[in-house]
Amino acid sequence: MSIISDSAAVGWASRKSRMWILGILSFSSICTLAGAGLLFRYDETAGAVSAVPARWPASSAIERPARTGTLLVFVHPYCSCTVATLHEIASLSAGARAQSGQLSTTVLFYRPRNSGWQPGSLWQKAESEIPGARRIWDDDGREARRFGARTSGFAVLYDAKGDLLFHGGVTGSRGHEGDNLGLDQLRASIDTGRPAPHTSLVFGCALAGADVPPIGENR
């Protein structure tokens, strides 16, 4: 069925040309494979996670409803990878239990001191895509440190009693939407009220930078 072989009309290039072409293609292949490896490694490298309190921290300034579970999502306001997290949370919020008011969602946007950061596209997205979600600034990442969040896209779920049900990421990799283990476990915890059996990885930008240690470590 193949119609074309190397054109006899054009003829083979000289041996020298062929060597050049093969050399370039070999170099190209090596670069492509190396680049792909680095890229996938970057995409697949999870962000840092600190110890997450098993009970709702008393020092937290965030108001926790007494009758419903509370989902906190920590977001770097300029992390494009976290768009995927917000989409996943949005799909989760559309679920039956969330719709029935048994889940309170709060999105905390990290804001360094004196940065002057203003609400951006992620803020708008959280407003438009996650109905009923509260959006608050987490100045200097204080709440993030309380809840062990070091990477944008980190989510924690506490039940009405303040017990930890889930913590981790809800995307399969950096910026990738789609079914993944974290989202699956979070959905299950919301629906059943039972703790998730595994911690899921978080993929996103670092919230406070590597130089800012978590609260637990300060102690």
Added chain:
Amino acid sequence: MNLPEMESASTLQGRAEEYFKDSCDELTILVDRMFAWLLAAEWVGMIVTALVVSPRVWSGTQNGVHPHVWAAVLAGPAFIFPAIALAIFWPTRQITRHCVAVAQILVSILLIDVTGGRIETHFHVFGSLAFLAFYRDWRVLFTASALTAVDHVVRGIWWPESVYGILTVSPWRWVEHAWWVIFEDSFLFLSIRRSIQEMKAVALSKARLYTGAHHDVLTGLANRRLLQESFESRPLRQHGAKQQGLRQQGLKQQGTMRAVLFLDLDRFKHANDTLGHTVGDTLLKLVASRLATAVAPGDTLARVGGDEFVVLMENLTSNEDATEAGVRLLNVLSEPFFVEGNELLLSASVGISLYPEHGTDLSALQERADRAMYVAKGRGRNQCAVFSSEVARHENRMQEIGRDMYQAQKRGELRLYFQPLVERDGQLTGFEALLRWTHPVYGAIAPSDCIPLAEKSGLILAIGDWVLREACRNCKSWQRAGQRPIRVAINVSAIQFEREDFPDHVVSILDEFALDPNLVTLELTEGVLLRNLDRTRHQLEGLRASGIRISLDDFGTGYSSLSYLAMLPADTIKLDRSFVNREFANASAVLESVIEMAHRVGLRVIGEGVETEAQNDRLSGMDCDELQGFYFSAPMPEEAVAGYIALSEGNRAVASETVGAVG
């Protein structure tokens, strides 16, 4: 192109494949260019997408360019640019197509990654496969599909969420994805196959058109157009743009002289007229087949007219090569042809011209070879003649003779000679009137030269009338001198015979001389008689009703079925000299059969061209009724006829006395 150009199914197929390949190459170049543009556009689009979707990466307050942007930018030099370069500078190659396919799929993979695995961007893969199908090369699709499969398998194993999602994670999920790829590829393969079939059909049609335009329909040989193209293409390939002055010497040294051989079948028209066009066509096919066997590979054999063939010879080392080739052509025609139960003997005349000696363009070479061919015919046919200054002089002479012929009759340069016709016992029965022209400069002009000129110029009617009158006048005078009636045989040309009033015209001339029609025999060749059988029969019946006798001349040179002998109202047949003289297997048996058959249908037989005693004895022994030839007497002027008659009468008287004395 393989020559000799005798078109066959395999040649047609070969040409169709050439066209197909050309079409494929043209198409592939277009697709290569399309992909060059497409890949360039995709690269720019990918960078823009990366900048829009994930421009920067953050770590607290610090930020930098997102690795996705770097990946999109570096994809250019890594694999997009090489593919573009190959598509532009190395089109139509397999490796180019495969590199383009790999680049397309890598762009798809990267684009999916950059956009966060959006399902919409997955369609880029299918779009790429569809575009790659333009190559009509299933191997390219295989490469693209294989790369996609490898990507899915590898990532499916190490990073399943990025490909299949967590809900359906299974180590065998890649099988389902592979199936979808196979499913889509199957449609593409079928599409490619259909497309290829269409291209092949188009190529075959083009090949047929080419064949129709470049080959003779009847014989499959090259036609004038292909001959011209062969002539024009060879020097360009072989000699380049050498200067004309250096060419001749250079060609001889390299053994790359060329020759044009113009071959004309002798008396083919006669065969065609007498045996019918179906037999004539079959004969031409057989001739073409035989000639093809005598033509060297690389030479071009073409049919350029009804019974005219041209061979364009390449790579000659000497003039003799051309002559040898001409002889080879004549030799392959010397064996009898068998067509629909007829055994046909053919001969041909070959004229040769040489390149660049006799011309540098085909028309000039062909025209000179044609002229040389006529020289070969004039020399008695079945031979080769190379164009030369002698040929040119001969032609000039013939042109001059043609002009002088208008005055020949008035100036009294035409004369009739008479050759005796005798019975087996030597008894004189009559004379055949033979035209002779004594040119004031060139002397005696042979009838084979002057009759065609007269026919060509239309003078044949006036000359024919003159011959008729002169023959009748002489015959009348013989009756007065002799003791018994002496007949005269007069040759009639086709143009004379085609006159509607020819029988009446002849009768009026006989009346003019008060000559007994029984003493006049009109000799017509088979070709003349069988041009229009019904009309001929009508004319002949008119002549015979007047008492004029009809003789079929040159019998044995044509191909008329003996059944015509019974159909046509003739009185005698005249065996041609070549038929009488030719030595071939069972010659005597053939002659004997012809004579016997003629006798059975009531025809007398005259043996012409008897030159030896042996021929005389042989024909006499076969009951040939009358004989004619140099053995008895050369043609003589009218002044000598009376003496010959007297001598013949004297011999007869002596013979009678001897018989009486013995009795």
